[in-house]
Amino acid sequence: MALARIELRALGFRWPGAGGDLLHIPQLTLAAGERCFVHGESGCGKSTLLGLLAGVLRPTCGEHHFLGQRFDSLAESQRDAARADHIGYLFQQFNLLPYLSAVDNVMLPCRLSTVRRNRVLAKDRTPRAEAERMLAALGVPAARWPQRSAQLSVGEQQRVAAARALIGSPELVLADEPTSALDATRQQEFLALLADEAAQSGATLVFVSHDMRLAAGFDTVLSLQDFAPEVRA
Amino acid sequence: MNTAVILQLALRSAWSRRLSLGLTLSAVVLAAILLAGVERVRSGARTGFETAVAGTDLVVGARGAQLPLVLQSFLHLGGPLPALSWPAAESLARHPAVAWSVPLSFGDQHRGFPVVATSQAFFQHIRLADGKPLAWRGGRRFDSVFEAVIGADVARRLGYALGQTLVLSHGSHVDHDEHDDHDHAEAGPGPAAEHADKPFQVVGILAPTGTPLDRGVLISLESMEAIHLDWQGGMPVPGVHIAADQVQKFPLVPDGVSAVLVGLKQRNTVLAAQRAFNEMPGEPLTAAIPAVVLDELWQALSLGERALQALAALVALVSMAGLAAVILAGMAERRRELAILRSLGVRPSQLVCLLALEGGLIGLLGGLIGLAAVQIVLALAGGWLQSLTGLDLASTLPGKRDAVWLLAMLLTSTLASLLPAWQAYRWSLADGLSPR
Numbered sequence: 001m002a003l004a005r006i007e008l009r010a011l012g013f014r015w016p017g018a019g020g021d022l023l024h025i026p027q028l029t030l031a032a033g034e035r036c037f038v039h040g041e042s043g044c045g046k047s048t049l050l051g052l053l054a055g056v057l058r059p060t061c062g063e064h065h066f067l068g069q070r071f072d073s074l075a076e077s078q079r080d081a082a083r084a085d086h087i088g089y090l091f092q093q094f095n096l097l098p099y100l101s102a103v104d105n106v107m108l109p110c111r112l113s114t115v116r117r118n119r120v121l122a123k124d125r126t127p128r129a130e131a132e133r134m135l136a137a138l139g140v141p142a143a144r145w146p147q148r149s150a151q152l153s154v155g156e157q158q159r160v161a162a163a164r165a166l167i168g169s170p171e172l173v174l175a176d177e178p179t180s181a182l183d184a185t186r187q188q189e190f191l192a193l194l195a196d197e198a199a200q201s202g203a204t205l206v207f208v209s210h211d212m213r214l215a216a217g218f219d220t221v222l223s224l225q226d227f228a229p230e231v232r233a
Numbered sequence: 234m235n236t237a238v239i240l241q242l243a244l245r246s247a248w249s250r251r252l253s254l255g256l257t258l259s260a261v262v263l264a265a266i267l268l269a270g271v272e273r274v275r276s277g278a279r280t281g282f283e284t285a286v287a288g289t290d291l292v293v294g295a296r297g298a299q300l301p302l303v304l305q306s307f308l309h310l311g312g313p314l315p316a317l318s319w320p321a322a323e324s325l326a327r328h329p330a331v332a333w334s335v336p337l338s339f340g341d342q343h344r345g346f347p348v349v350a351t352s353q354a355f356f357q358h359i360r361l362a363d364g365k366p367l368a369w370r371g372g373r374r375f376d377s378v379f380e381a382v383i384g385a386d387v388a389r390r391l392g393y394a395l396g397q398t399l400v401l402s403h404g405s406h407v408d409h410d411e412h413d414d415h416d417h418a419e420a421g422p423g424p425a426a427e428h429a430d431k432p433f434q435v436v437g438i439l440a441p442t443g444t445p446l447d448r449g450v451l452i453s454l455e456s457m458e459a460i461h462l463d464w465q466g467g468m469p470v471p472g473v474h475i476a477a478d479q480v481q482k483f484p485l486v487p488d489g490v491s492a493v494l495v496g497l498k499q500r501n502t503v504l505a506a507q508r509a510f511n512e513m514p515g516e517p518l519t520a521a522i523p524a525v526v527l528d529e530l531w532q533a534l535s536l537g538e539r540a541l542q543a544l545a546a547l548v549a550l551v552s553m554a555g556l557a558a559v560i561l562a563g564m565a566e567r568r569r570e571l572a573i574l575r576s577l578g579v580r581p582s583q584l585v586c587l588l589a590l591e592g593g594l595i596g597l598l599g600g601l602i603g604l605a606a607v608q609i610v611l612a613l614a615g616g617w618l619q620s621l622t623g624l625d626l627a628s629t630l631p632g633k634r635d636a637v638w639l640l641a642m643l644l645t646s647t648l649a650s651l652l653p654a655w656q657a658y659r660w661s662l663a664d665g666l667s668p669r
Contacts, residue, residue, distance in 0.1 A: 047667035050666060077580055081578060083578040094569050097245075097246075098249065099245045099249035100245060176666075
C-alpha cells in the first residue's frame, strides 16, 4: 500500500453558532489511487465534507493530513495554493466558465498552477495537446473543443469538467454528484471513464453521491450517516 | 502568473457581459462628459479672461458702467461704448502715475471678426498672463494707414497669409445679423456699409494667445480715422468720396476713442489712480480695474457655476449607483463562476479584487473616454464655440481639477463595486464550494 494521501483523525466540524458538530470523523485514511464512494442523502454534510477535503473549510477540531502535511493548520492562502496544485474538483453541474471554450476550460488548472503545468510538460506535451488528448479520451468530439462551453450538452460539459479535474495529474479528485444531471446509461459510462482516467494518473478519487447504485467498482464505500454525531438535532 | 491569469479571466468574463457593462459604461461616460464639459467651460472662461486682462492695471472709458467697458475692451463683447475724447485720452497718458497707455477704438469688423484700432504702444505694452509680450507668427507691426495685423484665429479660419487684402465693414460683430439685414435693405452691388474703397493689407500675424485677441484685426487709429473720413453717423456721406490715396492730406487724429488701457508705474497705487481718474476734472470718466470687475462677474456667476457642478456630480453619482446595481444584479449569475474559480485555487481576496477592479476600471475608463470625447469635440468644434461664446475652449487642456474628478470617479466606482465584492467574499466563505 502506498503512502496515505489523506488522513483524518478525530476530525469535527460545526458551523459557527451551531449547537453541535455537523460532522465527526474518528478516523479515515485514503491511499494513492484509492477510489472511495461516500454515500449520503442531501443535507447530511456532503458539501461540508468536500469543503473540508478541498481545504475551503477548516475543521473545528481534529487533524487533517494531506500529502503527508498537516492541512488544517496551513494558512488559508496556502490551502488555496495546495488546492490549485493537487486537487481536481467536479461539481454536480455547471462546471465550466461559460465565456471560455471547452479546451480553454480544461487548460485552466495548468494556467493557475505551475505544478500541474509542469507535470503536463514533463510528459512532453503542451497543456493544449494534453487537454485535447483528455477530451478525446473522454469522448468529446473534436468539433466541440473550440466551442464555448455554454453550447455543449450537459453530458459533454461534465466530460469537459472531468478532463479539467484530471489534467496535470492532481493527487486528489473530488466529485460532488457529477452524474446527477445525466440519465442512467450515461451515468455508468461517465463513471467508468472518470474512474479509468483517475486510475491512469494515480489520483485518489472521492466520489460523493446519494445514489448507492453507483457504488459498484469503488474500493471503499463510506456512509455519511456513520460520521453524523448522535447529538445532531 | 496566477494574478495575470485571473486578470485575463476577468477581462474575458467582462467581455461576455459586455452588453450590460457597455450600457453602464456609457452612463459613466455621459456623466464624465458632463463633468469635463462643465470644468472646461469654467476654466476656459477664467483663464481666457484672466490672460486677456493680465498685464493691464486699469481700463478707462467715458462715464458709464464698468462691466461693459471691461467686456468690450478685453473680450470684444457687447455693444458700442460711449466715446472718450482724444484730449482726455492724451491727458490720461500724461498723468504722473501712468507708465503707459494704449488707446482702443471699436466699431468695425471683418467677416465677423472684431476690428481693434489702437496705437503702436499696444504691441509694446500688452502682456499676457505669463508676462511675455505678444509673439509673432510672421510679419511686423502696422506702421502706416491701411495696414492690418491679424490674430492667429483670423489667419487660420479665413486662410489669410501675409500680403492678403481685406475689406473692413462698419458695425460691431456682435450685431452682425442685424448688420446683414441692413445690407440687404440697401440692395445693390457693394453694400454701402463696407469700406470696399479702402482695402487693408495684412502685414503681420500674431501667434496664438488663447485670448480674444486671436480673433482680432488690429489696425492703427489713423487707419480707423481714414476709412471714416467720408462717413458721418455710421453712414457714408452721400456725394462725398475721398480716395484711399488722398487720405494722407487730412489730419488723421481721432475725435475720440472707446477706451484706454493703462499700466501704472506702481501697481500698488491702482486704487488711488482709479479714484484720480474717476474724479479727473473736465470730461466725466470711468476707470475700472479689470481683474476686480472680472472677479465680481465670477461671483455673480458662481451660483450658476456651482449649481452646474453639483448637477454634474449628482449625475456622476447616479451613474455610479447604476454601476453598483448592474454588478450586483449580475452577481447571482456569477455565484457559480466564483465557486468554480474557488475550486481552482483562486483566493477569496483575489475574487474581491477582481470585482472591485471591474468597477474601478469601468469608472476610470468611462472618465477617460468622457474626457477624450470632450477634448475631441472641443478640438473639432472649438472655433465654432468660440465664435458663439468668445471663449477659447479649444486650447484649454485637462488640468489639475480634471485629475481630481477623474480620481474621484475611480474611487467612487471602486467603492460602488465593493458592495458586490463584499457579497462575493461572504458567499465564497459561506458556500464553500457549493453555490446555492
